[in-house]
Amino acid sequence: CQTGEVAADPQLYDQSYLSPVTIGNSELMLDFDTGSADLWCFSTESPAAQSAGHGLYNPSTGTELDGAFWDITYGDQSAASGNVFADKVVVGGVTATKQAVEAATSVSYEFTEDVASDGLLGLAFSSINTILPQPQTTFFDTVRNSLAKAVFTVDLKKGAAGSYTFGYIDSSKYSGAITYVPVNTANGFWQFTADGYSAGGSDSSTGRGGVAIADTGTSLLYLPASVAKAYYSGIQGATFDFRQGGYTIPCSATPPDFNVAIGGKTFTVPGSYINYAPLRAGSSTCFGGIQADTGIGFSIFGDVFLKAVYAVFDDSGSSPRLGFAAQ
Ligand SMILES: N#Cc1c(N)n[nH]c1N1CCCC1
Numbered sequence: 001c002q003t004g005e006v007a008a009d010p011q012l013y014d015q016s017y018l019s020p021v022t023i024g025n026s027e028l029m030l031d032f033d034t035g036s037a038d039l040w041c042f043s044t045e046s047p048a049a050q051s052a053g054h055g056l057y058n059p060s061t062g063t064e065l066d067g068a069f070w071d072i073t074y075g076d077q078s079a080a081s082g083n084v085f086a087d088k089v090v091v092g093g094v095t096a097t098k099q100a101v102e103a104a105t106s107v108s109y110e111f112t113e114d115v116a117s118d119g120l121l122g123l124a125f126s127s128i129n130t131i132l133p134q135p136q137t138t139f140f141d142t143v144r145n146s147l148a149k150a151v152f153t154v155d156l157k158k159g160a161a162g163s164y165t166f167g168y169i170d171s172s173k174y175s176g177a178i179t180y181v182p183v184n185t186a187n188g189f190w191q192f193t194a195d196g197y198s199a200g201g202s203d204s205s206t207g208r209g210g211v212a213i214a215d216t217g218t219s220l221l222y223l224p225a226s227v228a229k230a231y232y233s234g235i236q237g238a239t240f241d242f243r244q245g246g247y248t249i250p251c252s253a254t255p256p257d258f259n260v261a262i263g264g265k266t267f268t269v270p271g272s273y274i275n276y277a278p279l280r281a282g283s284s285t286c287f288g289g290i291q292a293d294t295g296i297g298f299s300i301f302g303d304v305f306l307k308a309v310y311a312v313f314d315d316s317g318s319s320p321r322l323g324f325a326a327q
Pocket of ligand 1: 033035036074075076077078120215216217218
């Protein structure tokens with residue numbers, strides 16, 4: 001029965017969190033993403049112009065899946081594609097002896113420019129893995145029957161290293177009880193229903209809840225437009241800036257805490273987490289950590305929310321569920 005733990009290292013402004021993964025005989029830094037289901041990495045097959053500065057997977061240690069290829073486009077229109085090898089993957093001591101490793105032969109500039117990241121490790125459901133003609137399993141799905149318990153946990157932190165664990169829940173990492181809610185896997189995401197939202201100390205609701213996904217691969221917290229609008233209406237100097245593509249606030253602002261009701265329990269995102277980052281170095285205008293989920297089709301509980309809670313991604317029962325506890 002395997003269990004393991006790996007660090008989640010924050011990148012600038014907590015834009016993403018990277019964890020060390022051994023693939024074949026390379027150690028790479030991957031972005032663990034509960035919003036996608038492909039494990040892909042820069043490789044010796046990637047064009048040098050695209051892979052400069054990145055750690056590379058050398059497929060010589062793997063066995064090529066003949067005829068298999070992959071091609072993924074994310075919500076932000078970043079993209080990558082390539083071919084597939086079965087190789088040994090180790091995360092925090094948990095070993096998948098024959099994991100589908102997607103070697104990139106082409107990546108978009110967003111990935112080329114993010115030199116700290118050598119690829120992604122998808123932790124959504126394998127139903128949305130992009131490998132054709134036959135989708136393959138995520139790392140979690142590959143190892144889940146060998147884990148002490150078919151769970152993984154997410155403990156992200158603001159501006160500090162957090163952790164992911166596989167196979168166990170660490171009671172020293174949270175306070176109070178874990179509140180569990182059912183997951184709808186129809187879209188391949190860890191999708192749940194949030195009950196409602198409110199700002200500050202008041203329980204004056206900023207709006208009814210709705211469908212949401214827990215997504216470590218997204219930096220911010222995307223909520224119904226009416227909720228985002230109500231939240232920023234309480235902040236002096238806040239505005240929706242079309243050119244920036246979202247709400248901005250003065251970096252000097254102290255935003256109110258933001259409360260989310262899930263499973264009948266209230267979880268609080270400290271207002272400071274919503275003063276996300278200057279528009280560019282030295283700017284006195286900051287981008288808001290809460291943005292409208294307009295056009296997405298559901299809310300996205302990304303890192304701004306996840307770094308305020310301890311999250312349990314539980315596939316150990318008859319159907320998957322999500323657990324949340326205060327950190
Ligand atoms: N957009 C987007 C997105 C998402 N919703 N989850 N993970 C994402 N990405 C991982 C790497 C780039 C984007």
